[in-house]
Amino acid sequence: MSEASLHRGISLHRIGAMILRYWYLLLSSWPRLLELLYWPALQVITWGFLQLYIAQNANFFARAGGTLIGAVILWDILFRGQLGFSISFLEEMWARNLGNLMMSPLKPIEFLLSLMIMSLIRLAIGVIPMTLLALFLFHFNVYALGVPLIAFFCNLIFTSWSVGIFVSGLVLRNGLGAESIVWTLMFGIMPLACVYYPVSVLPVWLQYIAWTLPPTYVFEGMRALLIENTFRTDLMLSALAINAVLLIASFGAFLALLRSARMQGSLLSGGE
Amino acid sequence: MTENDQGSSWPTVADRSLSAAIAVDHLVKVYKQTRAIDDISFSLPRGSITGLLGGNGAGKTTTIATIMGLVLPTSGRVQVLGHRMPEDSASVLGRMNFESPYVDMPMRLTVRQNLTVFGKLYAVKNLSDRIAELACDLDLTEFIDRANGKLSAGQKTRVALAKALINQPELLLLDEPTASLDPDTADWVRGHLERYRKANNATILLASHNMLEVERLCDRVIIMKRGRIEDDDTPEAIMARYNRTTLEEVFLDVARGRVNGAQEAAR
Numbered sequence: 001m002s003e004a005s006l007h008r009g010i011s012l013h014r015i016g017a018m019i020l021r022y023w024y025l026l027l028s029s030w031p032r033l034l035e036l037l038y039w040p041a042l043q044v045i046t047w048g049f050l051q052l053y054i055a056q057n058a059n060f061f062a063r064a065g066g067t068l069i070g071a072v073i074l075w076d077i078l079f080r081g082q083l084g085f086s087i088s089f090l091e092e093m094w095a096r097n098l099g100n101l102m103m104s105p106l107k108p109i110e111f112l113l114s115l116m117i118m119s120l121i122r123l124a125i126g127v128i129p130m131t132l133l134a135l136f137l138f139h140f141n142v143y144a145l146g147v148p149l150i151a152f153f154c155n156l157i158f159t160s161w162s163v164g165i166f167v168s169g170l171v172l173r174n175g176l177g178a179e180s181i182v183w184t185l186m187f188g189i190m191p192l193a194c195v196y197y198p199v200s201v202l203p204v205w206l207q208y209i210a211w212t213l214p215p216t217y218v219f220e221g222m223r224a225l226l227i228e229n230t231f232r233t234d235l236m237l238s239a240l241a242i243n244a245v246l247l248i249a250s251f252g253a254f255l256a257l258l259r260s261a262r263m264q265g266s267l268l269s270g271g272e
Numbered sequence: 273m274t275e276n277d278q279g280s281s282w283p284t285v286a287d288r289s290l291s292a293a294i295a296v297d298h299l300v301k302v303y304k305q306t307r308a309i310d311d312i313s314f315s316l317p318r319g320s321i322t323g324l325l326g327g328n329g330a331g332k333t334t335t336i337a338t339i340m341g342l343v344l345p346t347s348g349r350v351q352v353l354g355h356r357m358p359e360d361s362a363s364v365l366g367r368m369n370f371e372s373p374y375v376d377m378p379m380r381l382t383v384r385q386n387l388t389v390f391g392k393l394y395a396v397k398n399l400s401d402r403i404a405e406l407a408c409d410l411d412l413t414e415f416i417d418r419a420n421g422k423l424s425a426g427q428k429t430r431v432a433l434a435k436a437l438i439n440q441p442e443l444l445l446l447d448e449p450t451a452s453l454d455p456d457t458a459d460w461v462r463g464h465l466e467r468y469r470k471a472n473n474a475t476i477l478l479a480s481h482n483m484l485e486v487e488r489l490c491d492r493v494i495i496m497k498r499g500r501i502e503d504d505d506t507p508e509a510i511m512a513r514y515n516r517t518t519l520e521e522v523f524l525d526v527a528r529g530r531v532n533g534a535q536e537a538a539r
C-alpha cells in the first residue's frame with residue numbers, strides 16, 4: 001500500500017476484493033455471525049424491560065417514551081459501527097495477513113473504504129434484528145423517526161469510522177499489544193456523549209468537553225425529538241461539521257502511524 | 273521517502289537501475305541503536321536468481337522488506353523495476369509478489385477463496401483459469417476447497433507460492449521459501465521456481481539458510497553479516513575464493529570470522 005499514491009485511482013475492484021475477503025470470513029464461522037446478533041439483542045431486551053418498569057413508575061419517563069430504548073439503539077450504532085470497522089482490521093492482524101495486503105496494489109484509502117463498508121454490513125446484521133425486537137417487544141419503532149433517524153445514523157457512523165481509523169492506526173503501529181484500545185476507547189467516550197442523560201447533568205466545565213463530541217449532539221437531538229417533538233437541525237449540522245474534522249484528522253493520523261510502522265519495521269511482525 | 277532524504281540526485285545508479293530489476297544504493301536502516309542494514313549497494317539484472325545468505329540478524333529480512341517498501345530506509349535508495357520505492361510503489365506492486373514465513377494466508381478461507389481475493393487485488397484477468405492453472409502446476413487440486421488452516425505445512429507453502437505467483441510477477445521476493453518443508457517438498461518447490469524463472473524471464477531474490485538450495489538455484493550469491501555485504505559473486509567464484517567445495521563451508525567461514533587476507537583483498 002503506497003501513501004504517495006493515495007489519491008491516484010481508487011479501484012472499486014480492489015475494494016470489492018477486500019469486501020469479498022471479509023464476507024468469506026463471516027460466512028466461514030457461525031459463532032461470529034451469532035455474536036453479531038447476540039449482544040445487540042441482549043442490550044435491547046434488558047433496557048427495554050427497564051424502560052417499561054420505569055415508565056410504569058415515573059411520570060417523566062411515561063411521557064418521554066422511548067428515550068432509553070432509543071438511546072440503546074443509537075449507542076449500538078455508534079459502538080457496533082466502530083467494532084465492525086476495527087474487527088475487520090484486527091482479522092488481518094490475527095491472521096498475520098497484513099504483510100500480504102501491504103505488498104499488494106491495495107492502497108490505504110481502499111483498505112479503509114472496504115473496512116467502512118464492512119462496518120455497515122456487520123452493523124446491519126446486528127442492529128436491524130435489534131430494531132425489530134424493539135418494535136415487537138416494546139412497540140418502539142425507531143424507523144418512525146423518519147428523516148431525523150438518517151441524520152442521527154450518519155453522524156454516529158461517521159464518528160465510529162473516525163474512532164475505528166484512529167485505533168486501527170494505533171494497532172498497526174504498536175502491534176496487537178494495543179488491541180485492548182479497540183474494545184475500550186468508545187466506552188471512554190460514553191459518559192461524555194450523554195447517551196442516557198442530558199448534557200445539563202454534567203458540571204459546566206465538562207459540558208464544554210462533551211460538546212466537542214458529535215455523539216453528544218445526536219443524543220441531545222434524539223431526546224429533543226422524543227420529548228419535545230422537535231428536530232434540532234442545528235445540532236445535526238454542528239455534529240456533521242465536527243465529524244468532518246474528525247474524519248480528516250483520523251485519516252491523517254492513520255497515515256502518520258502507517259509511516260511510523262514502516263520506520264519501525266512493525267508491519268512484518270505485528271505481534272505484541 | 274527516507275528519514276534522511278539526500279535530495280533528488282542519484283546519477284550513479286540511474287542508468288543501471290533502469291535496466292535492473294532491483295537497484296539498491298547505499299542503503300542504511302537503523303532501529304534505535306541497531307544498524308540492521310549498514311550501507312549496502314547491489315543491482316540485480318532482470319531474469320536472474322540471487323541468493324541472500326547470512327546468519328540470523330544479518331539483515332536479510334530487513335533488506336527484502338525495504339525493497340518491498342514495508343520498511344522505510346534510514347538513508348539510501350531502492351529502485352524496483354525502474355521505480356523508486358516506496359514513493360512509486362503503486363507502479364510496481366502489481367508486477368511483483370512475495371512469500372515470507374512472517375506472513376500467513378488467512379486460515380479460515382479456503383485455498384480457492386484466498387486465491388480469488390488476491391487475484392482480484394492484483395487484477396488478474398481470467399482469474400478462474402489462472403487459479404485452475406496454478407492448482408494444476410502446484411498440485412493444489414485435491415485440497416483447493418479446504419480451509420487454509422487445515423492444511424499441512426507443505427501444502428500451506430505451496431498455497432503461499434500460488435499466491436506469490438497469482439499475478440505472474442516479473443519480480444519474486446522469497447524469504448526462506450522452503451523453511452520447515454520436508455526434503456522432497458522443498459526439492460519440488462525449487463524445481464517449480466526454476467521452471468517459473470525460465471518460462472517468464474522473472475527475477476528472483478531469495479533469502480535462505482539452506483546452502484544447497486542457494487547452490488542449486490542461484491546464479492549469484494550475496495553474503496551478509498551484521499547488516500553489511502561480506503561477499504557478492506557467483507557461487508562457484510565465492511567457493512573458489514574461500515578455497516571451499518560447498519557454500520555451507522563458506523557460510524561457516526564468514527559466520528565465524530575465518531576470513532584470510534586474500535579474501536579480504538578480493539572483497
